[in-house]
Structure formats: structure tokens, C-alpha cells
Amino acid sequence: MHVRAGRFRLYAAVAEGGFRRYATYRVATAAGVFTNTVFGLILAYTYLALWDERPGLGGYDQAQAVTFVWLGQALLTVMALMGGGFEGELIERIRTGDIAVDLYRPADLQAWWLASDLGRALFQLLGRGVLPMAAGALVFDLALPADPLRWLAFLTAVVLGALVSFALRFLVALSAFWTMDGAGVSQVAMLAGTFFSGMLLPLNVFPGALGEVARALPWSALLQVPADVFLGRHTGLDLIRMYAFQLGWAAALLTAGRLLQAVATRRVVVQGG
Amino acid sequence: MADPSRVRFRRAQVRDGLRAYRLISAMWVRSLMAYRLSFAMTALGNFAVTAFDFAAILLMFSQVDRLGGYSLAEIAFLYGASCTAFGLADLSLGSMDRLGKRVRDGTLDTLLVRPAPVIAQVAADRFGLHRIGRLTQGALVLTYALVVLDIDWTVVKVLTVPMMLLGGAGIFGALFVAGAAFQFVARDAAEVQNAFTYGGTTLLQYPPTVFAKDLVRGVTFVLPLAFVNWLPALYVLGRPYPLDLPVWVAFTPPLVAAGCLALAGLAWRTGLRSYRSTGS
Numbered sequence: 337m338h339v340r341a342g343r344f345r346l347y348a349a350v351a352e353g354g355f356r357r358y359a360t361y362r363v364a365t366a367a368g369v370f371t372n373t374v375f376g377l378i379l380a381y382t383y384l385a386l387w388d389e390r391p392g393l394g395g396y397d398q399a400q401a402v403t404f405v406w407l408g409q410a411l412l413t414v415m416a417l418m419g420g421g422f423e424g425e426l427i428e429r430i431r432t433g434d435i436a437v438d439l440y441r442p443a444d445l446q447a448w449w450l451a452s453d454l455g456r457a458l459f460q461l462l463g464r465g466v467l468p469m470a471a472g473a474l475v476f477d478l479a480l481p482a483d484p485l486r487w488l489a490f491l492t493a494v495v496l497g498a499l500v501s502f503a504l505r506f507l508v509a510l511s512a513f514w515t516m517d518g519a520g521v522s523q524v525a526m527l528a529g530t531f532f533s534g535m536l537l538p539l540n541v542f543p544g545a546l547g548e549v550a551r552a553l554p555w556s557a558l559l560q561v562p563a564d565v566f567l568g569r570h571t572g573l574d575l576i577r578m579y580a581f582q583l584g585w586a587a588a589l590l591t592a593g594r595l596l597q598a599v600a601t602r603r604v605v606v607q608g609g
Numbered sequence: 610m611a612d613p614s615r616v617r618f619r620r621a622q623v624r625d626g627l628r629a630y631r632l633i634s635a636m637w638v639r640s641l642m643a644y645r646l647s648f649a650m651t652a653l654g655n656f657a658v659t660a661f662d663f664a665a666i667l668l669m670f671s672q673v674d675r676l677g678g679y680s681l682a683e684i685a686f687l688y689g690a691s692c693t694a695f696g697l698a699d700l701s702l703g704s705m706d707r708l709g710k711r712v713r714d715g716t717l718d719t720l721l722v723r724p725a726p727v728i729a730q731v732a733a734d735r736f737g738l739h740r741i742g743r744l745t746q747g748a749l750v751l752t753y754a755l756v757v758l759d760i761d762w763t764v765v766k767v768l769t770v771p772m773m774l775l776g777g778a779g780i781f782g783a784l785f786v787a788g789a790a791f792q793f794v795a796r797d798a799a800e801v802q803n804a805f806t807y808g809g810t811t812l813l814q815y816p817p818t819v820f821a822k823d824l825v826r827g828v829t830f831v832l833p834l835a836f837v838n839w840l841p842a843l844y845v846l847g848r849p850y851p852l853d854l855p856v857w858v859a860f861t862p863p864l865v866a867a868g869c870l871a872l873a874g875l876a877w878r879t880g881l882r883s884y885r886s887t888g889s
Contacts, residue, residue, distance in 0.1 A: 367800035374804040377824070378812045382669075382676075385819040389673040519647075523654040527661065536665040543671045 346443060347451040354422075354455025358463070365463045372409040372468040379405045380476055394540040399479040400567050401538070406472035407563045408535050410465035414457045414494065415501040415558040417529045419522060422453045426509040427518040439601060446593055449509075450502050457498045479567055486568060489575060493562040496582035500557040503589030504529075510593065513600040528553075534560040554585040622726060629725035634736035641738055648739060655742030662814065663688060663750055677819035682757040683846055684816065689751025690770075690838035691813035694777025695806070696744030701778075702785040704734050706799045709792035718886050728877060731789065758846070766845050769859065773845075776862025777837035781806065783869035786877050793880035809834045817843075817851040825851045836865040 358365070383401045387393055396404065413420065426449060429435045438445060472478060481487060508525045512518035530536060532555035539550045539560045550556060561578050564570055570578045641648045666688065670681045679687075708731055711717040720730045760766065788802030795801070809828075817825045817839050828834040829852060836858075843850050844859035 361797060363795055364797040364800065367795070367798035371800045371804040371808070374808045375811070378808060378815075378820075381820045381824070382815050385677045385815070386669050386673060389675060393672055520650055520654070523651075523658070527654075527657055531661060531664070536661060537668050541672060542668060 350451040351455035354452035355459045358456050358459040368464045369467045373471045376406050376409040376468050376472050394538050399477045402476045403479045404538050404563050406469050409468045411559050413460040413464050417535050419526045422449050423505040423509040427512040430512040453502045490566040493565040497558045497562050499586040500554050506593040510596045510600050533558045557582040557585050626726040626729040630729040630733045633733035637736035638738050651739040652742045655739050656746050659743045659746045677816045679816040685750050686754035688814040689754050690842050691810050692747025694774050695781050695810040696747045697778035698781035700740045702732050702782050705785045705789040706802050708789040709796045709799050713796050769841050769845050773841035776866045779866025780837050780869050783873035786873035790876040790880035793884050813838050833865050836862045
């Protein structure tokens, strides 16, 4: 019990460190807010043109479609959809061999980076999510939930999405044990992240089988699912089903990360760091 | 007007700059080519990343026939023109957004003492030939549009296309330089530059009818992005211009580009003069 509490304190401190680290880049954050707002504006107009042509496309009305755009901008850095999370640093540590030091620490590698990445994600949500959304609400008619419970449901979906996002990027980073630079895998992951998360276009607008496949892949847990929870498309039993979908992917991918970590760690010993 | 020796000096400066740019970028290309497979992969990746923008448009057109009153071929024309112009600027000046990092870590100082214009060194630094991926992607979409579109070609229309690409590249190039100049002041604000460069090219991929009039007014009269492709392309397509502008504005992009580059150059020199090393 004692050890447990100590562990928790350790990871809480790591998460706080992750939060603080990003919080120091104030100018960069302001610049990011500006960029997210500009992209949100441009995309919102293109969505409006699309929904003008096809009202009710994908089951969204215009306000919901535009809200989807701003949710995408708000969650872009939270979910590190285009990269920019912890993975670059972990890849660098693997490449330089510093990872050997990390493995000697009395903390679990995966849990350590998870804590740090969740801290980062929380900062990004507050730092780069709230303001662009507020700017969007000033210019457009957004479908913001009035029910506080729905906000809570949304935040839960965001947390679960962040877990899936971390699990995916942990796998990407570990690939560096074999490829050494991880650049190729990172790029493929980034492509998959933007395409299959709904960042380009909501996944329920994707035609036919492509849409079905996209909605079943883990990336849909990062943006599509939280956005649909926010827009009130999943309630009651359906909401539970969506959480189960996110949790299922999180568990599967985190387990895969564990296994890969075990295999990779043995490699470090073989190489001698 | 100008004193001839000054003009000669200026010309020599430009020649020096271009020479330094050529040498440094050639060095980076050689170093990239040491790992050909890696280069091929990053170029392909660059191609794929940008191709997703067009994939989004294709996905939209899987649901509709028109967007903002424009057909897929017409939007492909706008997209191809914007993406190609941006690709040219990105290939030649895309490294400039690293300036903020150089200011922060103090490595800009090493460039200041070298006997070559700083702007040429910054622009050629880590010259990324893999950016050719974006350029190729834009050129392919533009070619597709030119093949599919049913245009009554005249000599003037034919000439408008290359003029539009070069003028557009000049305007985007000015944005890269101005963005870098801004980073002398705001060191870690590289993302602001992205809003204008990447944001600008995204905006121009769609017809002006999609956007609110004030936004169109802003990118015509304040930040003259509309001259990159909207105004010349709409002339080629025989579409009405936004804001009821006169016909001749279609032929002004080279002038607008020259003006933007001059202003950006001024901003750059001001930024460089104000630079104080971090001393690290």
C-alpha cells in the first residue's frame, strides 16, 4: 500500500512536469492558438459550403459540422494527431542509447512516458483548445452542449482518446529500436492520424466501406468519438459502447506496447546500450 | 536617381547571395544524396502528406457535385495553382522558419560572421530537396485540371498560367521572408508563420465564393493572397472575380509579388539590424 502511494506520487509529479514543461512556452502557445484559429476559420467555411450543398450530410446539421471543425482544432495537439508529443524525445533517447539509463530507473518506462504525455495533453487542452473554440463561437453558430453532464461525458471520451493516442505513439517510438531513426514510422503514423481520426473530414462523411473501416480503427477514438459525444450523438447505452470501444483499443495497444517494450529491452542488453 | 557605384554594389551583393545560396544548398543536396533511400522516402512522405489535402477535396466531391458553385476540375485548378506556387516557395525558402530556433540557441551568430549574405545562408540552410514532393503533388493536380477542364484557350490565357505560378511563388516567398523577420522579435512563434503560409495555401485551394466577403477582402487588399491564384485563375476559368474587381487585376500578380518581396526584404533588414545575440 505504501509503495503504491509512492508510485502514484511519482507519476503525478511526472505528469505535472509534462504540464509545466509545455506551459513555459507561452509565446509558442499563443502562436499555436492563432494558427488553430486561422485553420479553424478556413475549414469552417469549407464545411459550411459542403453542408450547404448537402444539408444533413453525415447526420450533422450545419452548426454541428462547424463545431466538429473547432473540436478538431482543439484536440489536434491534445491527441498529437500530427506528431509533436513525447515520441520524438523517446526516439532520440533510443537512438542515442540514453534509453539504457531510463531502464535503470525505478519506474516503469511506459507508465513514466504515459504520465508525462497526459500532463502535456492536459496543458494542450487548456492552452490550445479553449481559446480557438471561443473564437469559433464568436464567428459561427456552434452546437455547444447546455447539459454539464454532456461536457463531463466529453471529457471522459477525451481522456480515453488520449490513452489510445499515447498507446499508438508509444508503439511508434519503440519501433526506433529496430529502425534507429523512427522517421518513416512516425510519418506513416502521422498520415494515419490525420486521415483516420476525422481531422480531414468527419469519418461519417467517408463513403461506404472506407467509412466503416475508418470508424473501426483506433484513430477514430481520438477525434471522431469525442466529437460525437460532444455533439450528443452517443447517449445512454450507446455512450457506454463508445467508451468500451475506446477502452478496448487502449487496452489492446497498451498491452502491445508492453510486449514490444519487453522484447526491445532485451535488445538493449544485447547491444550493450 | 541612384548613384551608379551603389547600384553596382547592390548587384554584386545579389550575385554573392545567389552564389552562396547555390553552394550551400548544393552541399545539403549532396549530403541528402548520401542516403538515397532515406531521401526517396522523405520525398514520398512529403508528397503523401500534402496529397491528403486533395484527398479531402475528393472525399467532399464523393458527396457533392459542386462546392461553392465550382466543379471538381475547377477546384483542382485552384488547388494545383496554389499548391505549385507554394511548393516553389517552400522548396527555395521553406527552411527560413528555422530562424527562430537559430535566434534562441545562438547559432545565428555563426552565420553573421561568414562572408555571405545572412538571408542566403538562412534560406539555404538544411535545404530540403524532399520538399519537391509537395511541388510534384501540386503540379500533378494542376496537370489533371488542365487536361480535364474545358477552357477556350487564348494566347493570353496560356501565358497567364506560368505567370500565375511564378507570381504566386513570389508572394509566398515574401511571406516566408517576412515570417522569418518576425521571428527576430518573437523567437518561438514559428507557428504564426504557418498560419499564413500553410493556412494561406489551404485557403486558396477553395474558391472565394466559399468564404465570407470580409475574409476575401482581407486576403485581397491587406495580405494579397488572392493574387497568388484566385484572380489570375478565375480569369482563365472565365469566372467572375470576387469583390467585382476589374479584369486587368488578373495580370498584376508579378507586380504584387515584387512589391511584397520588397516589403519583406525591408522587414528582414530591419529585423536583422535589431538582432541582439543571446550570447550563449
